[in-house]
Amino acid sequence: MTAIENRSVPQRLRAENLRLSFGAVQVLKDVSVDLEPGRITGLIGPNGAGKTSLFNCLTGLYRAQLGRIAFGGVPLETLPPHRRAALGISRSFQHMALCPDLTVLENVMVGLTLERRSGWANAFLPLPSGTREDAMARRKALAALESLGITAVAEILPAELPPGTLRLVEIARAMAGNPKALLLDEPAAGLNAVETRDLMRALQRLIRPDLVVVVVEHDMDLIMQLCDRIYVLSFGQIIAHGTPAEVRADPEVVRIYLGGDDD
Amino acid sequence: MSDLTQTETPPQPFANRALDPKTLATVALVGLLLVLPFGAGGYLIYSLSLCFANAIGVLSVSVLVRYGGEVSIGHSFFVALGAYAVAILEKQAGVGFFVGLPVAALAGLVGGLVFAYPSRRLSGIYLAVSTMALALALPEILVHSERFTGGFEGLYVALDPLAGLPKAPQRYYLALALLVLVCLALARLRKSPQGLALLMARAHPRAAEAFGITRGWARISVFALSATLASMSGAMVAVASSAVSPNSFTLWSAIFLLVGSVVSLNGLTLVPALVGGAFLTLVPNYLAGAGDWVPVLYGAVLLGVTLAVNSASDLRRILTRGGRP
Ligand SMILES: Nc1ncnc2c1ncn2[C@@H]1O[C@H](COP(=O)(O)OP(=O)(O)OP(=O)(O)O)[C@@H](O)[C@H]1O
Ligand SMILES: [Mg+2]
Secondary structure (H helix, E strand, C coil): CCCCCCCCCCCCCCEEEEEEECEEEEEEEEEEEEEECCCEEECCCCCEEEEEEEHHHHHHHCCCEEEEEECCECCCCCCHHHHHCCCCEECCCCCCCCCCCCCCHHHHHCCCCCHHHCCCCHHCCCCCHHHHHHHHHHHHHHHHHHHHHHHHHCCCCCHHHCCCHHHHHHHHHHHHHCCEEEEECCCCCCCEEEEEEEHHHHHHHHHCCCCEEEEEEECCCHHHHCCEEEEEECCCEEEECCHHHHHHHHHHHHHHHHCCHHH | CCCCCCCCCCCCCCCHHHHHHHHHHHHHHHHHHHHHHHHCHHHHCCCCCHHHHHHHHHHHHHHHHHCCCCCCCCCHHHHHHHHHHHHHHHHHHHHHHHHHHHHHHHHHHHHHHHHHCCCCCCCHHHHHHHHHHHHHHHHHHHHHCHHHCCCCEEEEEECCCCCCCCHHHHHHHHHHHHEEEEHHHHHHHHCCCCHHHHHHHHHCCCHHHHCCCHHHHHHHHHHHHHHHHHHHHHHHHHHHHHHCCCCCCCCCHHHHHHHHHHCCCCCCCCHHHHHHHHHHHHHHHHHHCHHHHHHHHHHHHHHHHHHHHHHHHHHHHHHHHCCCC
């Protein structure tokens, strides 16, 4: 990897030559991506291309057989998911992973787990330090809901809400802990036009010089408007990357997307 | 599960809690239980003391089910740990309940950790069977370490926690107070970061890891917490029944704890706990009076539990699948 980067320098998330297979199925073949802070990177590709698998490799849910991953110069390959989370890598799940027993607000507060300092004594006794921290976490979680325009559902259980709203909750949870890298897996799936527009605005507001944002999406309009840079994954290989205009003009990409796959 | 039922006005988290009808009903019930000894007979007071103590044991199993998604058929082991801690401390050191209870809780915590660490990768039927081994081994251990445990006969617990006050009422009020405190602590746990993390880990263990919640931490924490509660229940049972002996802590006691939890719908609040505790206190008495019918009744109870546990997990699966594509 590159020379050790200074702490104050914004951190980029890089993967080099990732190879992942399940038995005989090669899911990622030599995938390299360089995800820069301060902009939104899109990751597109047909169904089964390996987009979610790449996210899983970056966050530690899958272990690539070969290749290197580093965040701001820190090698990640051997770190388990919770250690990567502690470095500021956060994600949302394509197949939403909300806890049915927790309210929306509490689900978002789960995204703040790594910030919580209060110990077990606070879990059982109403000690002032724990109460203060709880209030702080609620405020942060509410702020995340607010940024996506869904504070009204804060105290509701997931089972009572439509999929579009749940999708936003999933994203709010990923954003809540002020991550340094935010990986969103199909954040607009199931959203209506209004919700999609709100989501796009929220993501644009999120851009900070030190934040890596990666969005996997099938909604081409959204990707083209939102992203500064796009990677195209097909059958486990990066077949194109560049600005939206460059990617749109790429003959290989055109072939894939006119070849019948555009949901 | 949640005792916060207000849904309309999100920003004021605790504003309406005091007016919640469920909370009011619970407070009224506690009030009733507080004045009950003034008008009730000795046997009822004795049975209720035992019921409160058992209710804590039922809660310990329900915590494991609710926060860990696991079933134990060996919690009599941890109940016995607490009960014997109190009895042995009284016999060997002459100290009473107020020293015995914290020691019992600590014994349960350590016992829970010692059991949970090596079995942290076990779940479902495998964990249940390994807890069953604990329950099966327990009477043998108790009988063989006769020097401390009093063997078959067991030990008496005679010291009054509050010297000088009448025996029956002080046991009653202590057991009630402990039960109410445990319920309050569990209500707080539900809102705490640890509580949220445990529920998340139970629902989606792999996703939870991405938020810093490791599966090992979750499993060990839940089990240790549950075992601690079980031992506290045991300490109270010892005092409420004035004696401990191996035949109060058999595999059947463990199964009844689980049945009590199922009967209470794994509730973690006062009313379900009392229902489970009453079940645990009354049913063995009725069964004991049934003579030749005992094996049949035991069999029927076991069948009932198996069916109930199975349908409960089916129901849960259907409910949790509902929200996802
Ligand atoms: N745990 C796994 N075991 C076996 N095969 C897997 C596993 N995870 C992913 N795959 C396979 O890897 C391939 C890529 O899957 P992945 O979910 O990464 O695709 P994707 O690009 O996210 O697709 P979609 O757009 O449908 O979400 C698929 O063929 C899938 O079957
Ligand atoms: Mg996918």
